[in-house]
Amino acid sequence: MPNDVLTFKRGGVHPEDRKYLSSKKAIEILPTPKEVIVSLSQHLGAPAKALKAKGDKVVKGEKIGTASSFISAEVHSPVNGTIKAIKKVTLANSVSCDAYVIEVDQEAPEVDFVKTEWKNKTKEELLATIKDLGVVGMGGATFPAHVKFSIPKGKEAEYLVINGVECEPYLTSDHRTMLERAEGVVEGIMIIARVIGAKKIIVGIEVNKMDAIKHLREVIEASGYQIQVQPLKMKYPQGDEKQLLSATIKKEIPSGKLPLDIGAVVSNVGTCFAVYEACAKNKPLFERIVSVTGECIKEPKNVLAPIGTKIGELIDFCGGFTEEPDKIVSGGPMMGFSFYDLETPIQKGTSGVISIKIENIAPQTACISCGKCVQACPIGLMPTMLYRNINVGAYDMALNKYSLMDCKECGSCAFVCPAHIPLVHTFKFGKKMARRKK
Ligand code: SF4
Ligand code: SF4
Numbered sequence: 001m002p003n004d005v006l007t008f009k010r011g012g013v014h015p016e017d018r019k020y021l022s023s024k025k026a027i028e029i030l031p032t033p034k035e036v037i038v039s040l041s042q043h044l045g046a047p048a049k050a051l052k053a054k055g056d057k058v059v060k061g062e063k064i065g066t067a068s069s070f071i072s073a074e075v076h077s078p079v080n081g082t083i084k085a086i087k088k089v090t091l092a093n094s095v096s097c098d099a100y101v102i103e104v105d106q107e108a109p110e111v112d113f114v115k116t117e118w119k120n121k122t123k124e125e126l127l128a129t130i131k132d133l134g135v136v137g138m139g140g141a142t143f144p145a146h147v148k149f150s151i152p153k154g155k156e157a158e159y160l161v162i163n164g165v166e167c168e169p170y171l172t173s174d175h176r177t178m179l180e181r182a183e184g185v186v187e188g189i190m191i192i193a194r195v196i197g198a199k200k201i202i203v204g205i206e207v208n209k210m211d212a213i214k215h216l217r218e219v220i221e222a223s224g225y226q227i228q229v230q231p232l233k234m235k236y237p238q239g240d241e242k243q244l245l246s247a248t249i250k251k252e253i254p255s256g257k258l259p260l261d262i263g264a265v266v267s268n269v270g271t272c273f274a275v276y277e278a279c280a281k282n283k284p285l286f287e288r289i290v291s292v293t294g295e296c297i298k299e300p301k302n303v304l305a306p307i308g309t310k311i312g313e314l315i316d317f318c319g320g321f322t323e324e325p326d327k328i329v330s331g332g333p334m335m336g337f338s339f340y341d342l343e344t345p346i347q348k349g350t351s352g353v354i355s356i357k358i359e360n361i362a363p364q365t366a367c368i369s370c371g372k373c374v375q376a377c378p379i380g381l382m383p384t385m386l387y388r389n390i391n392v393g394a395y396d397m398a399l400n401k402y403s404l405m406d407c408k409e410c411g412s413c414a415f416v417c418p419a420h421i422p423l424v425h426t427f428k429f430g431k432k433m434a435r436r437k438k
Pocket of ligand 2: 366367368369370371372373374383384387413416417418419420421
């Protein structure tokens with residue numbers, strides 16, 4: 001292990017990572033499905049406005065939805081085909097939105113995307129391409145990338161910090177991206193650095209991915225770019241922007257502020273690759289790598305699949321279930337949402353489809369005031385006091401005295417709680433009630 005390993009200051013937990021299930025498997029390409037379901041809400045913010053109607057023919061990469069407000073993003077067809085219907089779908093995060101059901105034309109010729117030299121483009125042109133080709137944060141947050149990379153007047157992005165942490169258990173899609181697509185990731189990093197005007201670039205990677213650290217360093221050295229690859233200790237939730245910046249640049253984001261307020265922009269490695277494909281290949285974001293894994297999957301894999309693929313098809317591609325899972329999670333098990341059914345499509349932010357058994361479901365007991373949740377909280381909150389106040393309806397107290405809105409819902413407190421209290425569920429409920437009261 002290298003001796004320059006860093007981590008964030010406060011709290012954090014060490015869940016068993018279980019990445020061995022899929023981390024050694026090279027990315028496999030899913031054969032194009034017969035049908036995809038592409039939602040107009042692929043991103044944080046307002047859903048895109050539909051540009052197509054039932055019966056319209058679409059070509060792979062064609063724009064089918066356009067940003068409907070400042071925080072919104074373009075949506076492109078991941079396949080050649082015909083729009084069979086526009087219907088309401090419920091996504092894993094419980095959001096209900098309009099989606100295109102596209103019947104795939106398997107006979108249509110493959111679409112070629114034209115390579116361009118991104119270095120000849122201005123930063124305004126690069127930013128416009130990132131917007132036009134629908135790039136959003138691929139780490140799960142799906143914040144529209146062009147909004148994040150637009151630095152407002154009076155602000156400065158001194159640091160660009162790249163998130164190669166992937167601290168959620170099971171997920172390995174970023175790990176495989178760094179191993180198999182490193183050249184594209186590095187070009188994407190330099191494109192973002194040019195757009196935001198960053199002076200210092202750091203890639204943070206946890207030490208359970210030493211092969212990715214080594215490979216990325218080799219690719220960076222060969223490229224001649226000035227990028228530091230920083231090994232980080234394994235600790236959850238290091239992939240959160242707050243913790244990643246604390247670990248890499250030793251700066252803390254104050255309550256209610258953003259990374260840019262301390263001179264930093266954070267971007268995930270998958271987003272860097274998407275930026276590269278957009279700016280150097282003119283390829284819109286219409287596919288992604290998904291970790292299809294968990295103890296209940298026969299052959300866990302990382303799969304490159306069109307956005308809109310139903311999770312059932314991904315699971316079939318990985319040999320199906322070994323046994324009935326207790327739940328199938330979108331993203332990682334610490335912060336992810338449960339899928340309702342196998343027809344639910346993947347989105348731009350779906351990093352994983354994790355099928356798991358819940359071992360030893362322990363009954364909830366009363367809080368024993370052990371303080372473990374307080375020690376685990378990376379934000380420095382008092383989860384036990386938040387829980388007590390929300391439980392008796394004292395939402396103002398939870399909000400004003402115990403900073404409820406600073407909670408990232410990371411689940412570290414619930415993970416260590418010996419009383420098995422559903423802390424995160426309570427905090428989500430408390431936030432909803434506090435907003436309603438407001
Ligand atoms: S879920 Fe909220 S309160 Fe619990 S550890 Fe994470 S940030 Fe702290
Ligand atoms: S960890 Fe659980 S039992 Fe311990 S103080 Fe926190 S809420 Fe109470």
